[in-house]
Amino acid sequence: MGTTSRSRVRWLRYGALVAFGIGFGYVEAAVVHYLRLALGSQLDYEVPVRRVYLDLGLIRFVDPVHTMLVDPDLARAETAREAATILMLAGVAVLAGRRLWHGVAAFFIAFTVWDLTYYLFLWVLTGWPTSLLDTDVFFLIPVPWLGPVATAVTASTAVLAAASWWYLRPAAWADRSGEQTAPTGASTPGS
Numbered sequence: 001m002g003t004t005s006r007s008r009v010r011w012l013r014y015g016a017l018v019a020f021g022i023g024f025g026y027v028e029a030a031v032v033h034y035l036r037l038a039l040g041s042q043l044d045y046e047v048p049v050r051r052v053y054l055d056l057g058l059i060r061f062v063d064p065v066h067t068m069l070v071d072p073d074l075a076r077a078e079t080a081r082e083a084a085t086i087l088m089l090a091g092v093a094v095l096a097g098r099r100l101w102h103g104v105a106a107f108f109i110a111f112t113v114w115d116l117t118y119y120l121f122l123w124v125l126t127g128w129p130t131s132l133l134d135t136d137v138f139f140l141i142p143v144p145w146l147g148p149v150a151t152a153v154t155a156s157t158a159v160l161a162a163a164s165w166w167y168l169r170p171a172a173w174a175d176r177s178g179e180q181t182a183p184t185g186a187s188t189p190g191s
Helices: 003-042 072-096 100-126 149-168
Strands: 049-055 060-064 135-139 145-148
Touching: 003 072, 003 100, 003 149, 072 100, 100 149, 135 149, 145 149
Parallel strands: none
Antiparallel strands: 049 060, 060 145, 135 145
């Protein structure tokens, strides 16, 4: 396979990861938008906490006094949805990665694009966040993670840059002998 074909495949796969992340970011923003419309003022990110497991200043891992989603059944469903999100991202990473660390990079590309576009689409749909200093619940597994939106945006931007570099570097698309080859499933001469 020629250099141009390898480059095209590399960028096509990268583009597919980014497209998946963008689409998934919109889906996530729509779900949160629906939750906010359904719960209205009952949704509270500033609930009192029973215990702070770890406070790093820009992110806190907490045990709230009561669920942030009002109803324990809704909280369980939302936690399961988050676990399903990780499974979907892992599935896409397996399909897009050539080997273990290449797949890890693919996972983080899809994850960070999803996270960044989630905030963009949530702002378009709801006008929130109004500031990068607004507090958000980043994740619920294994306990709620709280912090300013700026923490998620900064971390995702940095991880996206590193994961993109790792994923796109030509060595990641070479076979173990150093010769660049097509990703699994692509046809090669003589096959």
